[in-house]
Amino acid sequence: MxxxxxxxxxxxxxxxxxxxxxxxxxxxxxxxxxxxxxxxxxxxxxxxxxxxxxxxxxxxxxxxxxxxxxxxxxxxxxxxxxxxxxxxxxxxxxxxxxxxxxxxxxxxxxxxxxxxxxxxxxxxxxxxxxxxxxxxxxxxxxxxxxxxxxxxxxxxxxxxxxxxxxxxxxxxxxxxxxxxxxxxxxxxxxxxxxxxxxxxxxxxxxxxxxxQLSYPATWYLNEGVQVGRLPRGAHPSIAPSQAFKTQDGWLMLMCQTPKFWEIFCTKMGRSDLLTDPRFASIPARRANLADLTDVLDTLLSTQPTSAWIALLGGQVPVAPIYDIAQALDSTHVKAIGMTDVVDHPDAKDGRLRMLASPIKVNGKRPAGKRAPKMGEHAVAQS
Structure with missing residues (x-):
């Protein structure tokens, strides 16, 4: 383009x-x-x-x-x-x-x-x-x-x-x-x-x-409630919506609606959690967050993160918790073209790898171009 x-x-x-x-x-x-x-x-x-x-x-x-x-x-x-x-x-x-x-x-x-x-x-x-x-x-x-x-x-x-x-x-x-x-x-x-x-x-x-305080600001301004720090970066009102341990790392799971909680329990072979009074509703799960964390840590620790992504991906909102290398080298990043290469005379082999634009125009990301050298372009004359 x-x-x-x-x-x-x-x-x-x-x-x-x-x-x-x-x-x-x-x-x-x-x-x-x-x-x-x-x-x-x-x-x-x-x-x-x-x-x-x-x-x-x-x-x-x-x-x-x-x-x-x-x-x-x-x-x-x-x-x-x-x-x-x-x-x-x-x-x-x-x-x-x-x-x-x-x-x-x-x-x-x-x-x-x-x-x-x-x-x-x-x-x-x-x-x-x-x-x-x-x-x-x-x-x-x-x-x-x-x-x-x-x-x-x-x-x-x-x-x-x-x-x-x-x-x-x-x-x-x-x-x-x-x-x-x-x-x-x-x-x-x-x-x-x-x-x-x-x-x-x-x-x-x-x-x-x-x-960026967003809804916690609204809650404080109207109810005097302060949202503080919760374990594992948990959501202040919805559970499970936080990080969980797996066999080889960490997983972010976000069952933001009852539907996703039901699908998760069914896919995991734990339909019994749906009737457990501690976890039967969003308020109950939030009130019993420590118990819920223990149960799901134990369950998710039986398999590596990749196995859970294969089982749950596309069915339940879930993502692996990656470091920078894992994030940038992932097959998904390659598939969507979120990195590109720009020509640069002082880079290794004359090419600089960078992140691509997050905005697409007619389905395509704009082509990247290096940043300018100092004073590279002519000054307009008055």
Whole structure:
């Protein structure tokens, strides 16, 4: 599939971005055909993730950087200088959006808000991703994903009950917020195309983290109930919905409806569990979670994980608990094409293996393209 066939072909986005959250969001748009131009200041070494190791690819490039900026262009530009500002404004005239993931107090200081740019391009959409937003007492605070998981209460729900709070193994709030940036930016562009008037759109790491509390937030706000940590990552109200031991590892089982519990018991040859008063209903199973865990651990420990997947897969919501190698090397990942290879002059054999886009267009994943070298593309002239 050519870039011209992708849904965002013809959309131009300038992005003053670094590290993970902002670049993740604009990369999703680049995958879908948008022209995303990274504005990188040479005096700062460009996007800081170019220097994030331990796996580097020549000068000012790394596998970390490639993960978040593939498919984009790069111009080396100091927009704080008069010459650089003139070149930037020339680019704004032809762009649909200007995105950034700076501290909340920086867009105004750098004059990259809609108020600053509307005279140049009335349809420009200015998309801001910050740690805490631009309109409160924390606007100038730096902030990162792990802090958000901590303060928004997410870590209080992760890990074992008798252990310390635990963060997710990856920066999920960065990625969620980047995705929200992409949605907000596209909404702004659609509105600008309809009305001829652009706008500012804002997303914040903290706001996103708090929003991910979802129904536990509703429960607390209305019932005063706090969802804490449960053994094995168990669901707060439904059982069995957690990790269980197998003969050679672990299995995640999620009987979210009575139907799946019935199918599970039948397939396992344990129809007696259906009439056991401790497990006869979802509330009973939740109230007797410790007993249920012991029973199913004993049962599932008689066979390896693969045997249970063969028996239950497609019938009951179940999945093996894999490490990263097992996950990426699985036959299913290969079958759905969730990894691809991009050409890169400084990678081993000139090829860099990466994850493919999670979005399909007409049944196909957009082709991958490496992230740009620093300042690889020409700066527009005013």
């Amino acid at each position: 050519s870039v011209a066939e992708l849904p965002l072909a013809g959309i131009k986005i300038l992005s003053i971005e670094q590290y993970g959250a902002g670049p993740y969001g604009t990369m999703l748009l680049a995958d879908l055909g948008a022209e995303v131009i990274k504005i990188e200041a040479p005096s700062m070494g460009g996007d800081v993730s170019r220097a994030t190791g331990p796996y580097f690819l020549g000068e000012q490039d790394s596998q970390f950087f490639q993960t978040f900026s593939r498919g984009k262009s790069s111009v080396a530009l100091e927009i704080k200088t008069a010459e650089g500002r003139a070149a930037f404004e020339a680019m704004v005239r032809e762009a649909d959006a200007v995105a950034n993931n700076l501290r909340g107090d920086q867009p105004a200081k750098m004059a990259i808000t809609y108020e600053d740019l509307k005279a140049i391009n009335p349809k420009i959409v200015c998309a801001h991703l910050s740690a805490y937003g631009r309109d409160n007492e924390r606007a100038s605070w730096p902030g990162y994903d792990y802090l958000m998981q901590a303060e928004a209460g997410l870590m209080s729900m992760s890990g074992e009950p008798d252990g310390p709070p635990v963060r997710c193994g990856l920066s999920i709030i960065d990625f969620h917020t980047g995705s929200q940036l992409a949605v907000a930016l596209l909404a702004g562009i659609l509105g600008a195309h309809r009305t001829g008037k652009g706008c500012d759109v804002d997303v914040a790491l903290f706001d996103t983290a708090l929003h």
